Amino acid sequence: MMAGPLKAQIRWNPTPTKTMNDQVLIFFNGSTDSSYAFPGNWANGLENLEQRVIDCINQSKRSIDIAAFELNSLNIVVALCKAKERGVRVRLVFDDEHAPNNNPPLWKVARSLLTTKYGIPIMSDAGWPVVNRKDKFLKGYRSLMHHKFIVIDNLSSDSHDAVVITGSYNFTITGMVSMQNVVIIRNANLARNYTVEFEKMWGGSGDLPDETKAKFHQYKPFAIFDPIDFGKSSIQVYFAPFGRSSRDQDNLLARIADIITKETEHDIRICSFSFSSGIEIDDAIREKFELHHVDVKAVFDKTSKSKYSLYAAMTGNSGSLNPWTKKADAYLANEDRQLHHKYILIDAENPDARDIPVVITGSFNFSKNANEVNDDNFLVIRDREAVNQFLQEFYARYARARKANQVEPSAEIEPTEEE
Numbered sequence: 001m002m003a004g005p006l007k008a009q010i011r012w013n014p015t016p017t018k019t020m021n022d023q024v025l026i027f028f029n030g031s032t033d034s035s036y037a038f039p040g041n042w043a044n045g046l047e048n049l050e051q052r053v054i055d056c057i058n059q060s061k062r063s064i065d066i067a068a069f070e071l072n073s074l075n076i077v078v079a080l081c082k083a084k085e086r087g088v089r090v091r092l093v094f095d096d097e098h099a100p101n102n103n104p105p106l107w108k109v110a111r112s113l114l115t116t117k118y119g120i121p122i123m124s125d126a127g128w129p130v131v132n133r134k135d136k137f138l139k140g141y142r143s144l145m146h147h148k149f150i151v152i153d154n155l156s157s158d159s160h161d162a163v164v165i166t167g168s169y170n171f172t173i174t175g176m177v178s179m180q181n182v183v184i185i186r187n188a189n190l191a192r193n194y195t196v197e198f199e200k201m202w203g204g205s206g207d208l209p210d211e212t213k214a215k216f217h218q219y220k221p222f223a224i225f226d227p228i229d230f231g232k233s234s235i236q237v238y239f240a241p242f243g244r245s246s247r248d249q250d251n252l253l254a255r256i257a258d259i260i261t262k263e264t265e266h267d268i269r270i271c272s273f274s275f276s277s278g279i280e281i282d283d284a285i286r287e288k289f290e291l292h293h294v295d296v297k298a299v300f301d302k303t304s305k306s307k308y309s310l311y312a313a314m315t316g317n318s319g320s321l322n323p324w325t326k327k328a329d330a331y332l333a334n335e336d337r338q339l340h341h342k343y344i345l346i347d348a349e350n351p352d353a354r355d356i357p358v359v360i361t362g363s364f365n366f367s368k369n370a371n372e373v374n375d376d377n378f379l380v381i382r383d384r385e386a387v388n389q390f391l392q393e394f395y396a397r398y399a400r401a402r403k404a405n406q407v408e409p410s411a412e413i414e415p416t417e418e419e
Contacts, residue, residue, distance in 0.1 A: 009048045009176070016044045019385040020230040025184040026389050027052050029169075029176060030335070033395040036349075041385045043392035049169050049182045054079045056152055056163055056184060063089045063155035065198045067147035067375070069363070070099050070170040072106035074113075081118045089155065091209070093201045095145040096124035102172065123202055123209035125216040125375065143217040143373040148363045151198060154191045162191035166362055166377060168273070168340050178338035179397060181361065181390075183379065190237060193225045194377075197239045201375065217241060217373050233356075233383035240364060240376040252378075253371045256360060257284035259380065260346065263358055264288050269345040269394045270298035270310075270330075273338060274365040277313035277322040281344075281366055286313075290326050295349075298330040299394070299401045301339040305332075310366075333397060334404035341397075342366065342378070348391040357387035 009029055017040075018025055025044070032045035050073055057064060057079040064083055071077065071094055084090045092114065100107050114120040125145035148170055153161035164187065169180040200220045203210030215221065218241050227236040242251045257280035260268070268285055276282070288294040300311040312320035314328040333339035343361035351357045362378030370376050381387065 010046050012051065013044065013047070016047075017042050017389070019389065020233050020235075020381075020383050023186045023230065024235075024381075024383075024386060025052075026386060027182045027184070028180070028393045030179045030393065031396045032389075032392040033399065034392060036388070036392045036395050038385060038388050041388050043389040045393065045396070047182075048176070049180055050075055050171075050176055052182055052184065053150065053165060053169075053171065056150070056165055057083055060088050060152045061156055061161055062153050063091075063151075065091050065093075065151040065154070065195060065202075066171075067093045067145070067149050067198055067201065068099065068171050069095045069144065069146050069148055070102050070172050070175075072099075072103045072110055072172045073175075074106065074110060076171050077110045077113055080120065081113055084118045084120055089207060090120045091198070091202060091207070092120060092122045093145065093147075093198065094122065094124055096126040098144065099124075106173070121208050123211070123214060125201070144369075144375070145201070145216060146363055146365075146370070146374045146376045147197075149194055149377060151191050151194045154188075154195045159188035160186070162186065162188040164190050164194050166194075166379065168342050168361070168363060170340075174337065175340070177336060178340040179333070179335050180340050181343070181393070183361065185235065187228060187230075187235075189228050190235060193228075193237050196223065197377065216375055220375070227380075227382075230383065233381070233386070235382075236380045238364075238378055238380070240370055240374055240378075241372050251280075251371055252364075253280040253366070253368070256344070256366075256378075257281045259358060259360070260284040260288065260344070263356075264292075264294055264346050265352075265355060266347050266350040267295040267297075267345075269348055269391065269398075270296075270300075271339070271341045271343050271390075271394050271397055272298070272304075272310075272366060273301045273340045273342055274304065274367055275300060275310040276308055276367040277310045277320060278308070279366065279368060279371075282310055282313065282322065286324055289328060290324070296328050296330075297394075297398060298328065299333050299339065299397045300330065302332045302334075303338075331398070331401035331404075334400045335397070339397060341393075343390055343394075345387055345390055345394065348387045348394075351384065356382045357384055358382050359387045359390045361390070
């Protein structure tokens, strides 16, 4: 069923809603439902995500590090080139298969501008700088450099300049049409955390990549960063995969499951492109739903019809490998293109005085591949206003999906990210 005509996106909203001591901005390119908003906490919906990214790039003073699963937005490429031209250090890491193969003509133009004309050094997850040559590199099975983050001005002497851009948005032209989010955080400590991750893949802290020291996928050293304090709130970043040297530690799926188990009292909301069943998070949510009567609602991308999907499990589909004994309130999305979000909300709708609601969001699809082999990241944000903004976005997606009254899945479709 078609979702109807595309809605216009705002090119520029001069007064977007900020949160967490005005250090965090959350943007959605889809509609939001303001009836769920706290007073004065309107979610930033119908936003032009590309322009928000470009605005941050244009404000850069010293450095830009970008890790891009895909990159064919020529507007973003031009902004990076202009930054390099005015003396900003620009470094780029990308996935060596998806970036070139998603719209090859655009990628050819983008690469020509970046490397040939402006000399911006690039490293791919094949372990080689494309400006020189391709060397052999041991890669994980079906592994992806799946990050979508930018670190701006980590080199600046003024800590207030440092910015992290992350979320579900691939830096592409079609990424503007899928349902996405971008989280922009002005915090030097978080920028340093992301820089550590970037430089593992870059092979060091230099201006040029070092293919002899670069580490990707399960070959990266694993690290856990402490939560960053924002007064009454906090943000903690996790980087996947958890690494071959850390098999005796809790994996990232187990860590998310632990948050769900320990912190959920009232409700769970899921909005996700890809979510596997039979993983630790599935078990944690199912236990809360079936044994503790927590209210669970979910929306999944329309490709989530596989017998391995959480959608099939939650709706009691007979083909599911891990069907729930009690059917949950879950729907397939009814959007013009992909529902590309990857977020889980905990106690967003009915928080009591003791609760600190949680949103888990980023580039991390909730799957074993993301956990074990992909380069990925997610944030755990504990903040009432930030979570409330995601709740407004969730109910806009949920209402459209529920109205469409999608039928139960009948075919197995493996979701792919092609943006």
